[in-house]
Amino acid sequence: MNNSSTPWETISELLQSGTRPELARFIDSLGSYETARAISRLTEEEQQKLFSLLSPEDAADVIEGVSEAQAADMVENLPSDQAAAIMEELSSDHLVDVLGEMDDDISDSILAKMDKEDADEARMLLNYAPDCAGGLMISEFLSFRIDQTIQDVLDDLQSNQAKYGDYNVQYIYVADHSGKLDGVLRMHNLLFPPRNTLLADIMIRSPLLVTDNAPLEELRSFFEEHRLFGVPVVNTKQQMVGVVLPSAIEEEVNKQKTRAFLRLSGIIGGEEFRTMPLAIRSSRRLSWLSINIVLNIMAASVIALYQDTLAAAITLAVFLPMVSDMSGCSGNQAVAVSMRELSLRLVKPKEIIWVLLKEAKVGIINGIVLGLLLGTVAYLWQGNIWLGVVVGGALAANTLVSVTLGGALPLILKRVKMDPALVSSPLLTTVTDMCGFFFVLSFAAAVLPKL
Numbered sequence: 001m002n003n004s005s006t007p008w009e010t011i012s013e014l015l016q017s018g019t020r021p022e023l024a025r026f027i028d029s030l031g032s033y034e035t036a037r038a039i040s041r042l043t044e045e046e047q048q049k050l051f052s053l054l055s056p057e058d059a060a061d062v063i064e065g066v067s068e069a070q071a072a073d074m075v076e077n078l079p080s081d082q083a084a085a086i087m088e089e090l091s092s093d094h095l096v097d098v099l100g101e102m103d104d105d106i107s108d109s110i111l112a113k114m115d116k117e118d119a120d121e122a123r124m125l126l127n128y129a130p131d132c133a134g135g136l137m138i139s140e141f142l143s144f145r146i147d148q149t150i151q152d153v154l155d156d157l158q159s160n161q162a163k164y165g166d167y168n169v170q171y172i173y174v175a176d177h178s179g180k181l182d183g184v185l186r187m188h189n190l191l192f193p194p195r196n197t198l199l200a201d202i203m204i205r206s207p208l209l210v211t212d213n214a215p216l217e218e219l220r221s222f223f224e225e226h227r228l229f230g231v232p233v234v235n236t237k238q239q240m241v242g243v244v245l246p247s248a249i250e251e252e253v254n255k256q257k258t259r260a261f262l263r264l265s266g267i268i269g270g271e272e273f274r275t276m277p278l279a280i281r282s283s284r285r286l287s288w289l290s291i292n293i294v295l296n297i298m299a300a301s302v303i304a305l306y307q308d309t310l311a312a313a314i315t316l317a318v319f320l321p322m323v324s325d326m327s328g329c330s331g332n333q334a335v336a337v338s339m340r341e342l343s344l345r346l347v348k349p350k351e352i353i354w355v356l357l358k359e360a361k362v363g364i365i366n367g368i369v370l371g372l373l374l375g376t377v378a379y380l381w382q383g384n385i386w387l388g389v390v391v392g393g394a395l396a397a398n399t400l401v402s403v404t405l406g407g408a409l410p411l412i413l414k415r416v417k418m419d420p421a422l423v424s425s426p427l428l429t430t431v432t433d434m435c436g437f438f439f440v441l442s443f444a445a446a447v448l449p450k451l
Contacts, residue, residue, distance in 0.1 A: 007038035015046055020053045027058070032065040040070060047074050051082065060089035063098065072101035075110070084113035091166070092139040093248060096125040124241075131252055133219060134212035137233045137242030140166070143173045144199060146182055151195040168245065170229035174203045179239040181232055183207060209234050212241055216256075217345065219249050295426060299324075299433035306441035313451040315382060316444055319391040322374065323398055324436035330366060331402030331428045334359050338410040339420060349415035355407045363403030371396030386450040394439035402432040 005013070007030055014023040027035060039062060042050065051059045051074070063071045063086060075083045075098060087095055087110060099107045099122060107126075111119040121139055128134030142164065144153055153172065157164060172190070174183040183203030193202055209232045210222060222231060223246045230243045303310065303320070310316055338355065341347040347355060375392020379385055406428050410420035444451060 006041075007034055008041035011038055011042065011050065012046060015049050015053070023050075023053055024055070024058050027054075027062060035062060036066040036070070039066060039074070044077055048077055051078055051086065056085040056089050059086045063090060064094050068094075068097040068101045071098045076102055076106050080109045080113045083110045088114055088118050092121065092125060092242075093136070095122055096135070097130075099126060100130060128212065131216045131256070132212070133210050133214040133233045133244050134241070136216075136219070136248045136252055137212075137244045138168065138248075139242045140168070141173060141232075141240070141243045142167065142169055143175055143240060146174050146176050146198075146200045146203075148199055149195065150190050150193060150197050150199070150202075153190060153199070154195070168230070168243075171232075171243075173207075173232055173240055174199050175240060179237070181207065181209060181234055181238060181240045184232070207232060209240075210244065211235075216249070216252055219244060220253065223249055292426065295430040296433075299430055299437065302434050302437040302441070306437075306445065309441050309445045309448060312448055313387075313444055315387065315451075316390070316440055319374070319378065319394075320437055320440055323391065323395045323440055324433045326370060326374070326395060327398040327402040327432045327436050328429055330363070330370075330399050331406030331432055332425060334362075334403045334406030335410060335424045335428060338407050339424070342410055342414060342420065347411065349411045352408050352411050352415075355411060356404050359404045359407035360400065363400035366403065367396035367399035370399055384451065386447050390443045390447065390451070391440060394436065394443055397439045398432060398436045401435050402428065405431060 010026060011023070014026060030038060039047065039050070050062075054062065063075065066074075075086065078086070087098070090098065095118075099110070102110075111122060114122070125134065125137075125139065130136070142157075144156070169187065172185040172187065173181060174185065176182045183199070183205050184207040185199065185203050189202055208222075208226060208228070210219065212233050212235050214222075214233075219231075228246075230245045232240050233242045233244055235241050338347065342349075371392035371394075373392075374395050375388035377388075378391045379388035406424075409424045409428055413420045413424060
């Protein structure tokens with residue numbers, strides 16, 4: 001084997017030789033990021049062969065090291081029996097994340113081949129929104145009845161050590177005879193009392209908990225206030241259905257930031273990787289670019305209305321893009337501030353008037369300063385004071401419009417249940433372009449003989 005080979009080239013060589021133990025050892029030697037990079041560079045056929053050679057446990061380790069979107073693409077290409085065997089080895093949260101990225105018919109066929117208990121649990125978790133407690137929780141937890149003793153717990157832990165070995169156990173939960181969550185124990189609480197002590201006598205009663213439909217922001221606030229290793233999740237009957245870990249909240253917040261960044265960049269329909277099929281990558285970009293054509297046509301239509309004015313004073317063509325671009329930059333600053341304050345809950349959607357007043361003050365000051373700068377440049381270039389007044393006045397007016405609109409748009413969109421990250425920037429750009437062209441050309445038309 002060539003020591004200078006890349007990890008994916010080494011994996012390809014091991015796949016050709018079919019040496020399963022050596023293949024598993026080599027993948028184990030890679031870090032999670034390097035594993036994800038190497039697997040993504042393999043061909044579809046090589047990926048299928050890789051998963052056929054690895055044990056379901058080792059394959060699951062590989063799946064957990066890549067993004068959900070990549071994992072779903074890989075698993076979808078496997079026979080349903082093989083895919084089901086791998087998916088059964090995943091933790092509940094990873095299992096649901098990967099299934100959620102698949103087409104419904106493929107995920108249904110995989111669930112049909114899985115162990116019934118695991119499949120039923122996965123279907124239950126898939127019913128939750130991905131950014132609520134039910135969608136973020138893990139279903140692997142330890143729960144015992146209130147009338148059991150410490151010895152009962154220790155016996156159960158001993159007899160199920162292989163099963164519980166992969167659990168993230170920080171607490172033991174105690175339920176009454178109806179299954180209602182009644183208390184919680186830390187693991188060290190089991191070490192010192194007599195073995196015949198009832199759990200009811202040493203448990204912490206009325207534990208902190210969240211409901212299964214608790215939204216992400218509520219969960220973030222919970223862990224900011226309570227420094228716990230996890231919080232139990234209960235359904236409407238107060239029965240425990242899972243545990244939310246702080247790491248799951250942090251991961252979901254980062255996912256939402258990534259999705260927002262992609263949408264702002266014009267990538268719609270999910271994550272994109274360059275190893276994905278060409279048709280998917282192209283369609284995810286075109287879905288936004290095609291809409292953007294319509295928005296740009298709307299902005300350009302203003303120029304068509306004033307084409308005689310533009311023809312009479314062709315110098316204005318130099319300043320049209322400058323006015324729209326500089327105003328757009330000012331507006332996007334306001335959008336960014338509103339998006340940040342919304343995420344930190346420093347402002348609420350109903351506080352539009354307050355935001356408008358705050359941004360209007362900034363818009364007036366910045367508009368006057370930028371207008372004077374651009375107007376001075378126009379005057380010095382052409383020696384025509386009226387040209388400076390037109391372009392400077394247009395930039396000042398358009399800056400005021402873009403800043404106030406940029407500050408208010410995310411709040412308005414949030415209030416009408418639309419995604420501010422997806423809609424704010426393109427809508428603002430269209431409006432500022434249209435207004436910028438209108439201000440420049442209408443002001444020019446009013447003083448055309450002096451230009």
